[in-house]
Amino acid sequence: MKGLHAIGITVTTSSATLVEPVNLTLLPGQPLTLLGETGSGKSLLAQAMMGILPDDLQASGTLIINTRRFTLPQDVALLRELWGRTLASLPQEPWLSLDPTMPIKQQVAEGYRFVRGQGKAASAIAASNDLQQLGLEDAAPRFPWQLSGGMAQRAAFAAARAGGAEILIADEPTKGLDVARRDEVASLLRREVADGGTLLTITHDIALARQLGGEVIVMHKGKVIEQGRAEQVLHTPQQEYTRELLAADPAAWSTRQQTLVGSKPVVSAEGIRLQRGAKTLGVPQNIILHAGEVVGLHGASGSGKSSFGDVLLGLLTPQQGQVTRHAAVDALKYQKIYQDPSALFPPARTLAQSLNDVLRRHRIASARRDALMEQLALAPELLTRRPDSLSGGELQRFSLLRVMLLEPVFLFADEPTSRLDPLVQQQTIQLITSLACEQQCAVLLVSHDRDLLEKSTHRVIAMQAVA
């Protein structure tokens, strides 16, 4: 009988169990999705089944693949023989998994040539066909770094499948992709299943899980929380954690109560025209932001959203147009939150020291810092740590705190949560909007997730198509 059965798979280190025993079944034509946040153990489980765990971790359990039995950890070497022929992995970051010095077509063809054993000419033809089916004919002679994220993912897909494997394990296939690209990858995977393939998907993206259907396993901190048909688990979850996880998806957020927006304009721009090189970006030409207003800016990656915010802050000069700051003259009142907070704090100093620098520089009372820490649910002991030992969510809240210390009138939030897990994302967006409302600060919130913006802002502006 074809397919993969996993019985009692665990992942352990010398001192701890990272994944408790899991049983699952992969059958042709029925996708299975492992759903969970970072640290839930879902990736480790998939790596254990593939036989690619890091050296300091150990897997144990039994795998039955196409009626062949493998006992872990002894049979890991035997498992490797299946790579490419029976088991294929779709990498998380395609740019890192494709050879930068080899054209795409050759990377696909080598699966046919060296794994399936076909001749050079036949392999080339097969590779061309595959790429054409994926809409990548033009990209065939190019190199991976010349492709966009979505295209690279499709190319990796072709290369992974070229060896003839029927069982595909896709680890976070939509990581870093915006909504349109994500839907493309989802339909690609669905087509794979419809053709009789066997698919295991690992993701934290609930929308992807919904699109794929089939079976769903929800994991949290190494344990299986809930398991069952997608329609059931994702619509009528039995467990508390699953309910929280589903609620964290922006599409499921309750529409925010419309808070009062002040009539005072804080910052406005007129006649803006912004160019990057020879390209004119589709930024809004005119905009007015009022005190306490949260405005969403929606657009695809690279469309110029960040540049627009920089223009409003005065960090970037547009080719045409004018920005007027009405509320305060002091440039310090116009602040920014970044997508990646990890490089913002000096790496060699504790957070207490870095924050003290701000307090001292602007003569702010430390009581204000303590009050903000409470509001942002940051434990005091985190102050003694260095930036590299904090999680992404904690660092983002600290950067929000640092900025709020200055009591800004305008905040440009540049994709502040796109790198965070769903639950943390929900919490962080709530904090940003509630703090802004409280301080009567105008916020320009940038995101590629339309649902998120519609549920958390007063109004949404879309980037125009690039000229």
Add this chain to the structure above:
Amino acid sequence: MMIKLLGWRLAQAVFVVLAVGLLTWFLVQALPGDMAWRIASGRYGYDRVDASAVARVQQELSGSLQQGSALLHWLYDLLQFNFGRSLVSGEPVMDELRWQLSQTLALAGTSLLLTILLTLPLGIWAGCHANGKLDRALFWLSALLKSVPHFALGMLLIVLLALQLDWLPSAGHGELRHFLLPSLTLALSLTAVGVRVVREATYQVVTSGYYRWGAQKGLAPATRLRRHGVRNLASPVLTWFGMQFVWLVEGVVVVETLFAWPGMGHALVHAIFARDVPVIQASAMALGLLFVLLNMLVDAGCYLLDPRGARA
């Protein structure tokens, strides 16, 4: 992009000619009296020099220092590769230069070949089996070898292999065995660092995402190394080799002197002692231009091998 690179190298070549010209100009200006005496004694012998001989040499020298546009004439001559005659031997410099150039190239070429033969297999093996026995042994061996300058190494090799064991000739020229000690000296010093560079580059490649994924695609280890390993290695290794040409040209000067190898480096050093300005100019410029040419070849190689630099 290629044109831009080549153009840049050409500019560098012109700059080399100008730099050599300027510096030798200052040389001529510096101690004319002393220089005239040295040249005369070089020509006639130390004990047979008299005032008239010195005066004649001084005349020759000042003859080439025409008033006003002297420096420009000087540089113009250089750009035409017009070096004139050696002030010591009286022979046209270009004739001697051709012979010396071939000797230096032979030595440099043999050294490079030896280096490649040593660094590539050892380095790649060490990188593929990182922290294994060979890797650790190579690490300490290279650390030791790095601390012995090439001239000291050459000396030690002479003392050991030529004098003590009498396996190889310590100097001399003409046969294949004469190549061995000088090129071994240069090769060992280059290998000391080179083998680590190749090891690092190999280690980076075999631990990279695409290399690991190659195995998951189902490629056999040998296939993987051949198709993905070697190509990604080539660029950093070639770049490093390119950077070593500076060292090679410098090393050639010293090693030729030690082994009395009749190349350009040897000629340059002797000419400096004898204040033989035309020969100084010629050999310094030839060495400088050789350096630029080698760099040009490396640039071309990198461009062809690594598509990122070229078509980015």
Add this chain to the structure above:
Amino acid sequence: MSLSISRLMGLLMLCLLLGFAFLLPLIDRGDPLEQDLLRILHAPSSGSLLGFDHLGRDMLPRLSAALRLSLGLAALCVMSAMMAGVVTGVFSAVYGGWLDRLISLLGDMCLALPGLLLVLLLAAIAPDSPGMLWLGISLVLWVEFFRVTRATLRPIVHAPGMQASRLLGFSAFYRFRRHLWPALAPILMTLILFSFSSAIMAVSALGFISVGVRPPTPELGLMMTELLPFAWEAPWLLLQPVTALFLLLISLNLLMHKERK
């Protein structure tokens, strides 16, 4: 910089050599140039620890003087190269534009000719002048400091961290101290050691071909050339400058040693 065993050993060796070079003249009143023709090629004895060379000079003060020359000259070269290179590197990384292009061009010009050639020509103009050696070696070394500083700082200057600190109102000095310097310091340390050993090798190579310094100045490379003809009858003579140079370089290499992964 963490102190592993290799680094500790290197540091110890270096200190011993420094002591030998700079503290010996305080104890031993020997003259490196004084000749005693009755003692030519005398082997080491209780009276003179390192023996006498082919011209009857006491090797102990001679070796010490040679080390002093190498270390002192190299230190001077590295310091000037570092100051020039780091300052230009910082300005280049921070301001970019035409300043960056100009300094990069200057750097490329200094490296157009192989360093040894440059120093040879300079030394030919003014022989036996440590000043020319210093000039030539520094001209070559500063470019490396410049390039490394620029390459290290450029990505940081353009990263969000600097921008955020600027928005928060921090001064340029704060931004340098907190963002740029922590990234530069460790790399600078390695580069200083590396340049130091390059400078020492350059000085001794030039001494070896008798261009940089002339006899009777004691210099490690020069001493090697002078003592090579006596390698058969008095091997312990030739070994001295070779060993001294070797120990010096290996101590620097050990200090640069990074723990293997």
